[in-house]
Amino acid sequence: MKYVPVLRYRQEERKSLRSVSLTSKTVPLIEIVTQTVKGKTVFQQFHEDFPFIAPTVFVDFPTYIPMKNGTKQEVATFLRPLVSNHLLRVPHFMSLKGLNIIPVVTYNPQLSSYVKTIVNEASQLRPVFSKLAFRIFINHATYALAEIQTIIKQGDVIILDIGETPHTSPALQKLYNDINALKDRGVETVLIRSAILVSVTNTSLISGQIIAVADNSLLTSYSSYGFNAFGDYAGLKRDDLTKGGKISPGFIYYSWHSNCYYGFNSPIKSLIEFENTITPSVLNSIPWGLYSNQHHTNCTGCKEIIDIKNKISSGKSQGKWKGMACSHYLSTMEEFL
Numbered sequence: 001m002k003y004v005p006v007l008r009y010r011q012e013e014r015k016s017l018r019s020v021s022l023t024s025k026t027v028p029l030i031e032i033v034t035q036t037v038k039g040k041t042v043f044q045q046f047h048e049d050f051p052f053i054a055p056t057v058f059v060d061f062p063t064y065i066p067m068k069n070g071t072k073q074e075v076a077t078f079l080r081p082l083v084s085n086h087l088l089r090v091p092h093f094m095s096l097k098g099l100n101i102i103p104v105v106t107y108n109p110q111l112s113s114y115v116k117t118i119v120n121e122a123s124q125l126r127p128v129f130s131k132l133a134f135r136i137f138i139n140h141a142t143y144a145l146a147e148i149q150t151i152i153k154q155g156d157v158i159i160l161d162i163g164e165t166p167h168t169s170p171a172l173q174k175l176y177n178d179i180n181a182l183k184d185r186g187v188e189t190v191l192i193r194s195a196i197l198v199s200v201t202n203t204s205l206i207s208g209q210i211i212a213v214a215d216n217s218l219l220t221s222y223s224s225y226g227f228n229a230f231g232d233y234a235g236l237k238r239d240d241l242t243k244g245g246k247i248s249p250g251f252i253y254y255s256w257h258s259n260c261y262y263g264f265n266s267p268i269k270s271l272i273e274f275e276n277t278i279t280p281s282v283l284n285s286i287p288w289g290l291y292s293n294q295h296h297t298n299c300t301g302c303k304e305i306i307d308i309k310n311k312i313s314s315g316k317s318q319g320k321w322k323g324m325a326c327s328h329y330l331s332t333m334e335e336f337l
Contacts, residue, residue, distance in 0.1 A: 001027050003333050004058065004159070004190050004231035008033050008241070009042065012323030014049060016234070019300035020330040022054040025337055029058040029104065029159070029192075029231065032092070033065070033241060035078045043095040050099050058133050058159075059096060060104035061089045063114070070242040083108060086117040090124045102133050102157065107144060109137035118147045126151075133157040138165060141175055154186030159231070161192045163238075167218050167225070180226035191222050192231035194238040196261065202250025205263030207281050211252065214261040235261075235329030236322060249273040251321050254329045255287035256336050262287050271316035279308050279315055295335060301327030 002025045007013040009032045017028060030053075037045040050057075063083045067076055082088050086108065093103045105122045107114040122132055134148045136158065148158065158179050162172065179189050195216045205211065222230035235254050250265040251274075264281045266273035282288055282305055288296075296302040301324035308315035315321070 001025065001188060001190075001229045002337050003027075004029050004192065004229055005234035005330060005333070006031065006192060006231055006238070007234055007326070009037065009046070010034070011037075012319050013234075013236075013326060016301075016323050016326040016330060017054070018049065018052045019327045020334060022330070022334060024055055026054060026330070026333060027056050027058060027102075027229075028054050029060060031060050031062045033062065033079060034074045036074075043092075046096060047099065050101075056100050056102065058104050058157075059093065059101045060106060060135065061092050063089075063106070063108040064110070064137060064161075066110075066240055068240065068242060072241050072243055075241045086114055087121060087124075090121060093125055094128065097128050101129070102131050103129050104133045104135050104159065106135035107137075107140070109139035112140050112143065115140050115143045115147055118144060119151055122151050131155045131157070133159055135159045135161055136179070137161050138163065138172075138175075142178075145175075145178055149182070152182060152185060152187055157188045157190060158182060159190045159192060160227075161231075164194050164197055166215070167191065167193050167221070173225075176225045176227075183226070183228075188228045189226070190229045190231055191218065191225060191227040193218050195232045196235075196237035196252065198237055198239065200237060200252075202248040202265050205250050205252070205265040207264045207266075207278075208285050209263060210258070211261045211263045214252075216254075216259050216261065219259060235325045247271060247318065249278055249318070251278050251282065252325050253282055253285070253287055254325070254332060255290065256332045257287070257290045271318070274315040274317070274321060275308055278321075279305060283309060295331070299328055299331035301325065301329075301331065 004027055006029045009030050032042055035042055061082055067080055103125050105118055107118055125132060136144045160179055196214045218230050247269050253262045264278045266277040304324050307313045
């Protein structure tokens with residue numbers, strides 16, 4: 001395991017996962033955030049999708065996502081009960097038994113009392129799942145790690161999610177050391193950071209230019225902190241799952257060759273601009289030209305952009321372009337890591 005992409009189990013992310021042949025170097029962390037998918041229960045759909053996703057996946061029912069007035073209704077309906085009673089996550093995990101999943105035992109970082117649920121949840125899952133992952137946030141990390149140390153076993157995984165905090169912060173070094181000290185007990189460690197800040201918007205992008213505030217340097221430095229693998233949001237930014245706003249054509253394209261993100265947008269707020277402006281801008285860009293023709297052919301995201309240019313498929317969908325960015329990032333990691 002080298003890479004842990006964090007993906008919500010929604011339409012475009014699901015399609016991206018299915019479009020890339022992931023090997024054991026990539027273990028996705030899938031966050032299930034709704035009760036139904038395509039008219040089926042999320043658990044039925046997950047059983048159908050699993051053979052096409054990855055050899056192994058982490059699964060989390062995230063309670064760290066803030067519940068706001070603007071939170072999507074289907075997300076709030078599913079997650080609010082789990083926020084109120086964290087142990088309701090256990091039967092959800094049990095619905096996925098039989099699949100090669102690693103349940104992610106975690107807590108709500110906004111509530112210190114939830115740290116105490118870690119041992120209880122793990123004790124209920126351990127008889128069914130041979131391996132568990134423990135997700136720690138900066139908030140209450142010391143207390144969470146103290147709980148985890150009492151129950152962790154060889155083969156388990158500790159995932160430190162630092163959100164948007166710079167991974168270079170000296171204040172994190174002790175936490176890094178404390179987590180990696182547990183590697184002596186046969187556990188693996190993962191460091192996750194959102195490379196693209198929430199503050200990055202489509203309107204803030206400058207077409208064909210590097211996004212200066214997007215920092216993907218964790219990819220090259222995670223091992224220097226002692227971690228076995230790194231994680232991010234697979235070419236996407238972490239959002240709070242709130243209701244969408246107005247149409248704002250934009251696209252973020254990752255470059256392995258400079259380990260940075262390039263932005264593309266249009267001042268005209270119309271979906272047709274994805275075809276008229278963004279497509280040719282991407283195809284004529286510096287990062288596009290640095291990838292081989294073989295990558296463009298094998299990468300579902302890149303191939304889709306070519307198909308849009310050739311009028312084989314429509315590009316008039318913001319969600320579709322989000323999925324293409326994700327597919328391209330996952331393909332890049334599989335090709336080069």
